[in-house]
Amino acid sequence: MEGKVDVIGESMLVIPAIDIRGGNCVRLVQGKLEQETIFSKDPVFVAKLWQAQGAKKLHIVDLDGAFSGVIQNLELIVKIAKSINVPVEVGGGIRDMDTIKRVLSGGVAEVILGTSAIYDTDTVKKALKKFGDKIVISIDSTGGKVAIGGWKEITAVRSMALAKRVKEMGVKKIIFTDIKKDGMLKGPNVKGIKAFAEKVKVSVIACGGISTLDDVKRIKELEQSGVTGMIIGKALYTGDIKLQEAIEIAEKRG
Numbered sequence: 001m002e003g004k005v006d007v008i009g010e011s012m013l014v015i016p017a018i019d020i021r022g023g024n025c026v027r028l029v030q031g032k033l034e035q036e037t038i039f040s041k042d043p044v045f046v047a048k049l050w051q052a053q054g055a056k057k058l059h060i061v062d063l064d065g066a067f068s069g070v071i072q073n074l075e076l077i078v079k080i081a082k083s084i085n086v087p088v089e090v091g092g093g094i095r096d097m098d099t100i101k102r103v104l105s106g107g108v109a110e111v112i113l114g115t116s117a118i119y120d121t122d123t124v125k126k127a128l129k130k131f132g133d134k135i136v137i138s139i140d141s142t143g144g145k146v147a148i149g150g151w152k153e154i155t156a157v158r159s160m161a162l163a164k165r166v167k168e169m170g171v172k173k174i175i176f177t178d179i180k181k182d183g184m185l186k187g188p189n190v191k192g193i194k195a196f197a198e199k200v201k202v203s204v205i206a207c208g209g210i211s212t213l214d215d216v217k218r219i220k221e222l223e224q225s226g227v228t229g230m231i232i233g234k235a236l237y238t239g240d241i242k243l244q245e246a247i248e249i250a251e252k253r254g
Helices: 043-052 063-068 074-083 097-105 121-134 159-169 190-200 213-220 234-238 243-251
Strands: 013-021 024-029 032-040 058-062 088-091 110-113 135-142 145-148 153-158 173-178 203-207 227-232
Touching: 013 043, 013 063, 013 074, 013 203, 013 243, 024 043, 032 043, 043 058, 043 074, 058 063, 058 074, 074 088, 074 097, 088 135, 097 110, 097 121, 110 121, 121 135, 121 159, 135 159, 145 159, 153 159, 159 173, 159 190, 173 190, 173 227, 190 203, 190 213, 190 227, 213 227, 213 243, 227 234, 227 243
Parallel strands: 013 058, 013 227, 058 088, 088 110, 110 135, 135 173, 173 203, 203 227
Antiparallel strands: 013 024, 024 032, 135 145, 145 153
């Protein structure tokens, strides 16, 4: 069927986000540093907490790395990866083969590339050839255009054009973030996520604005469009969403 991705066999994942800045677990609003809330000074504890509550995977972003272009909190990230029994995907300042190797050798399951997908496609191709499905592409979109470098720079590249380009390179999974919705607790762009997933026809992880259990249900309904998971950040930290309840909805069959 047109626009469908075969996702049978695996239930939809709810992936808690741990954003690290200055060694702390923080949340930003639309990626703005001046709108930062520190939720914990112990990201390892936070990771263990989400695992204890049923998370089957964690999404970790090195915000210092995203803004500077070079990963900054690798030691802490490795510590998190080794302290839990669920896989972690990591992004933020990972822009060359050497860094990719260092991150993966630290026990991280998947590396997320964003900026490289636009400015250094050679690295993406090499990484895919060497590491295959361990490479995930992040497409952070605002007004249909891709933002990079911790969302400081909005490029002229259309989100859909980039998705098609990386799919041709062999990427099997894309994290799609609607920046305008991120950290706002005002609901996700369901229509935009659905359209994106149906056009790109690879596994899509939805991110940005998932704030209530109703939002979780709405993303769950996109399973047949090719959405295989959702990343939830701020709403888990504020208590607007209880992780166990979100997982129950996401894993429901039929």
